[in-house]
Amino acid sequence: MIKISIAQINPIVGDITYNSKVILENVRKARDEGANMLITPELSLTGYPPEDLLLRDGFIEKVDYEIKNLKKLVNDVSSEIIVVVGHPILDQKNNYLINAASVLLSGKIIGNYGKIELPNYSVFDEKRYFQSGKTSCVFKYKDINFGINICEDIWFSKAPKMAKDSGAQVLIVLNASPFCVGKHKERMKVVKENIAKIQLPVIFCNMVGGQDDLIFDGNSFFADENGKLLKKAKQFEEDFISLSINNEIKIESVKIESCEDEITQIFNALVLGTQDFVKKNGFNKVILGLSGGIDSALTLAIAVHALGSQNVEAVMMPSKFTSRQSFIDAKACSNNLGVSLQVIPIENLMKEFDKSLLECFTGFSNDLTEENIQSRIRGVLLMALSNKKKSLLLTTGNKSEIAVGYCTLYGDMCGGYSLLKDVFKTQVYDLAKYLNRVARKEFKQLPIPTSIIEKKPSAELNFNQFDQDSLPPYELLDKILHGFIENNLSYTQLVNFGYPHDAVKKVLNLVRISEFKRRQSAPGARITKSSFGRDWRYPVSNRFSYNGDV
Template identity: 35%
Template sequence: MRIALAQIDTTIADFGGTCEKVIHFTKEAKTKGAQMILFPELALGGYPPMDLLDQESFADFSEKALRRLQQEVPPDIAVAIGYVARNRHTQGKALVNAYGVILNGALVFEQEKTLLPTYDVFDEARYFESARKRAVFSYQGLRIGFAICEDMWRESDNPSIHYEIDPIRELLDQGAQIICVPSASPYYAYKMEQRVALTEKICRRGNVPLIYLNLVGANDSIIFDGRSFVAEPHPNGKVSLSLVGPAFEEALLYWDWEEKKGHLFPGSTAPTDRPPSPPREMLSTAQSSLGLSGSSHHQELKQQEDSELDLIEKALVTGIRGYMKKCGFSRAHLGLSGGIDSALVAYLAVQAIGKENVVAFGLPSRFSSRGSRDDAQELAKNLGIRFEMLSIEPAFTAYLQTLEPVFEGRPFDLAEENLQARIRGTLLMAYSNKFNSMLLTTGNKSELAMGYCTLYGDMAGALAPIGDLLKIEVYALCRRINARYEQGGHKPVFPEAILTKAPSAELRPNQVDQDSLPPYEILDEILKLYVLENLSKVEIVQRGWDEALVSRVITAVARAEYKRRQAPPVLKVSRRAFGMGRRMPIARIIYEG
């Protein structure tokens, strides 16, 4: 039997558009000889729908879309897809996360999701009732067990996850010959290695192949990387990936199997006109929030890090493109300061929507250096984007004159510094309103963590593309992009001065970031331990860090929560990003500092 894997991008609540896509992919799969096609978890309705699920009409539209598929998908091919359904039992939550099979106009099988995650960006137990039973689906002599996304992650080594029920074991006990895992699994660095490691455990334990099918694209902060695969066990105990889909791209993949003498002998067909990606080896290092160890003398590890940096770049580009398209924007703009953060955001925007759709603004004040202005102009030229220079000095002077009576002759301080950032934010938002252009913010994770950013100033905007990259990771990604361009015989994108000069907000004379923050190579290591690993002050100090410095960092992170609550969405590329995946109270005692 030939099974098709439809790795698709969906928009939340676009029931009609998703139906059209499902019908199109199914017709294509049937022409290629597929007897069954699989779609991801909650493909019909999109993931995550969040509190749309509280609206009765969402379930109505979901059911209507499912009935349309029953009527319009071609016959003689089984179509398996995820959707929101109503709980048929009289007790429990009103909805279930369902996965059903349509065949010849009828819904012939339905499995509800059992394990409902409530960690990181997930909050499924808030909306869905857990499945009360697990069953296998028999089709053309093959017994298929559906384990919906988290139902596979019971095998995870995550100490915060404890599930009593083992869905995959129950499916294997019922004689499942293939385990299919339809998923809506968000990307973060080195996530693929975790999926493969879990898959290896399952394949060895059950001695069955596993089909892993994932969404692709971006919805708000969450980015889906696709990279669907088929894993199969071998008599020597090894598990191989016979099929791997592309990263961050829609694809229709095919997997063939036949049963001989009680053993499965699968084969695979790559996506149309695209070779399969090679399987990736499990990595043992995770030295930063992204799993990057910084500089490495080990060539193999360096190659793996470069490969993951390339994937991070693709994730951020996918995130920008998806967010803009699904929010109805085709153009973007940003403030280009001549620093590394805005330089990276400008580059990513060009990759996402094209240079003709990106406008950059230089917004100098009396404190802006000539070097920064020149660096911003050179970068804009390298990227081929329109660059406009708007001095904020007239507006700044006018504000100072207006405020002079109430400032009572007090010395220049943070108030005047932040005023400059807010003038810039006002000008950039004015352009957004006038030309329906999306303003991209340029702050990194280190700044967001420490509150080294200005509300209604540099935080003004609709999306924070690099808000989940620590400063050292911003440098690493920029250097990787430059190296890749040089290897291809092209001029580096980022001028050397941007990569080497001391970071500065340039809001007062001779200012550098380290006037207010610890050196980034130190700060970021502490942030990884506190924000990513959730370690306490005592545990961080036990690892050799200065107690006073650790207290300073923890206190600053806690005090800045009110700023992050008002920040634009951050594209998630680490295990724990600010926003949906890290929810903290604002008004509290900072007991841990």
Template identity: 35%
Template sequence: MLRLTIGQINPTIGDIDGNLALMRAAARKAASEGAQMVVFPELSLTGYYPGDLLDEPGFLAAIERGLEAARAASRETPDLYWVIGAPVTRSGPGKRLQNALLVLHQGEEVLRYAKQLLPTYNVFDERRHFEPGPDVARILKVGSTRVGFMICEDSWNDAGKDYAVNPFERLADAAPDLVVSINASPSNLGKRAQRHALFAAASRRNHLPILYVHQVGGHDQLVFDGASFAATPDAGVVFEAKQFEEDIVTLVFENGDFLQNDCSAFPGPVAEALSPMAFYRKQIVLGLRDYARRCGFKKAVVGCSGGIDSALTLALAVEAFGAENVTAITMPSRFSSEGSVSDSERLCHNLGIELLTHPIREIVAAFESGFTQATGAAPQGLTLENLQARVRGTILMEYSNAHGHLLLTTGNKSEISVGYCTLYGDTNGGLGLIGDLYKTEVFELCRHINAAEGREVIPLAIIDKEPSAELAPGQKDTDSLPPYPVLDDILKHLIEGDRLGPSEQETVQARMADLIATDTGRALIARIKGMIGRNEYKRRQAPPILRLRSRAFGSGRQMPIAARHTF
């Protein structure tokens, strides 16, 4: 029998002392529960992913001090093996570091395993800093249990499709009783189900029980959802830790099965998957909280237009910060409808937040007059529309500077994709909460929040009104864009393609087939594709966006700015 504690912690990138404090607290809890081993996530000492901090000599020296401190800390729990993740130095040709799993016991390193498969796709770039480990299995006997070890990506190639090496095969040959896998697997829609299916299949095929230990928390664009789990060859996933929360929980491994710490069986199957909207809500709130906390912000400010995007952003900000720490600013112009102000007032009343009013009519008029005097021509059309957005962006940044609030940008994925946003205007801000939500999903999430709260948090008047930037008389989004249901299907096809989940992909492909069947539809697809390409320069200068879907704008989609999109 082996008692293992899952150390599902929320480490901060670069905060080695703080991360070690989290591990020490978890280890003390594990020891108090009679555990023989406590397991922490991939790169738990540094947080995942340190990026080019790994090129800084000072950071490398801090890692060495952290490793020495971790070895010393392991002496505090002499009956406990610590499984941690950390960068370690190596010699010889190639990169000077490896992404390693270390087992510490009574102040000594008793096992080291270096990650073999280093991902360089989507948001990952581990080969930039790390050298792959050798194709060997590492086994440690703890009591009567033989434990084998893996690190994240090493476990994802059991089907043999992505790499020439399958570490599971070597590990299966070594015949451990149990596999412990430490992980940092960024969360996106459908990822939890993907993990469960993949590891249940690997457990079954290799006849190996698996303990999957994961981190939780937000780091820049990425959010990690926790949800560590245990799987067996016969039953698949039999246990899952909390989602989107830290969780320190002790399991018993005996005769190939996982049990509760009192040696009783788990009561039933793991929880059902969250609905897409519930998932988005939890991921955004956790991502915002951690981003703000780690960047030193305690309050947020949002420009409130009376439209659905700013309404959703404010509702999510209130959930993350609390109503007392969120400020909304409405900035009506001469083109603003009466409803834009009244709807903003009602929304902020429902949310319990302060609404400031800062009209921009006179400011815009002063810019118009100055521009006319300087150039001999009055600004009009797109120039005037963008001027209003930039004045608003300036006011919001002014408030952020004056009061120390984090400015949240309000663009959604549909509009950001086609450039329906203004640089240095509504793209101003420190973080985009809904930039990976298509417009149709924005509407759906607003309705979900109202239903979940059992009241009209976001006024139906905002949800039901026709979308408009209100930068020109009678302006509607559909003046220059197709209806959002049509636009979103095209965008999903062009941006995410085969990365969509099976059911969503089937729906999108069917709708795209209808468009491709007509000259008008093909022309529309070509136009949207061109708009996506032409507006890459805007996205490159926009704030980071919390990643929710399999392919988000940012580090996971690297496209050139100066390119032709004629294919």
């Protein structure tokens, strides 16, 4: 019997020494549990994606040093355990990089594999850095031949077939496969289809953790030659799982960790993304503006889940336009979540701005300018508190608002991390209701007061102002945006779906003219295939009409 362990780890991009220590800790665990082999994720030594760090000679030199050091340290732990490590390799002869996996045993590297299928779409830019591998890598351990693939390889038939043709009896797949809604099901479907063609059991090791806008969900697994799931690791958590293979290439089947429903997955992804962005960037605490509205309330709740209430501070900055109910709601929300609420009125600051600009604004009537000044006053105050308290400022806008520019540059867009950047407004309501349902089941206080969920959304930058004065109802807006952004539908296709042509035309135009805001926005957790980050690369200066106008 061969006992194989998967180390579903959360590396830190660029911290090669730390990542090496994490790998070594898992080697010790594998040894202590009697495992013969340990698999780590794609580029586990560097973290994924290292991006242009790969273009720095010093970075590659550090990787080369650490992999040589690691093989010695692994041997000190056990000379009999095989460890498969993902890292970039410089092909000295041809002077290019390979996205590779090395097989360590007895203080030596007994095999190297270069990733063949290099993704260069959506969030991936691997052809910018790497050249494709040319050959398979198969190594023998206790009379069983193991082949290696890396991530994208398993999405196509070429690399798995090359491994099988080279004698592989079990396929090891190292992954850094990022999360989006529905990704695990899609991943399993593709793996099952390609594995069924070659009839090899699969050991699928995926990364977990947040890296800037990307979230890696884990969900590592063992599957038989037909793609049947035999064991699965946890989702959105580091994990360590093991299974045994006998000489007839049969893998024991054990309990499988289930996947949560969609809304729970989104919530857990946002929590993990927030937690890792804050901590990996050297912060311990966060701060945010709490308006009494649903976006800031949900942001506060997620931040508390990610970091603990003691590490979260909320600030309310009321003006003459702030309703009494918003004040009540903000206090209730912060109290329910155990977060301190600081109140800084901005009325006097607004008057000072009015006074300073009076002469310059003579002859002009009040318009959006005065509304935006309020938002920017709040942005300045929050950034000042962020600087002084060394707390990361979270911005609270959602995907619907960011899509159509219903946000103020250098105002409510101020912040280092945009938690809800890929969450549509209707999903914000779904998440708020979800959190309250969970609280009810656990007999806890509702994190988000019902009054916040039920009231009409408003920026409260003017009297009797509501979002729907400027935008279509969010139920309609989100359907149009989802069709245009997620499904790449045209104006004509959206109208043919039955959406009002005036609303479609307005929304698509707002999306186009708001690109300059999105280009300057903070990064945020990616939960869809079309987030406003690596997936979205539209020009700022752009006269192409999405409405079909010539």
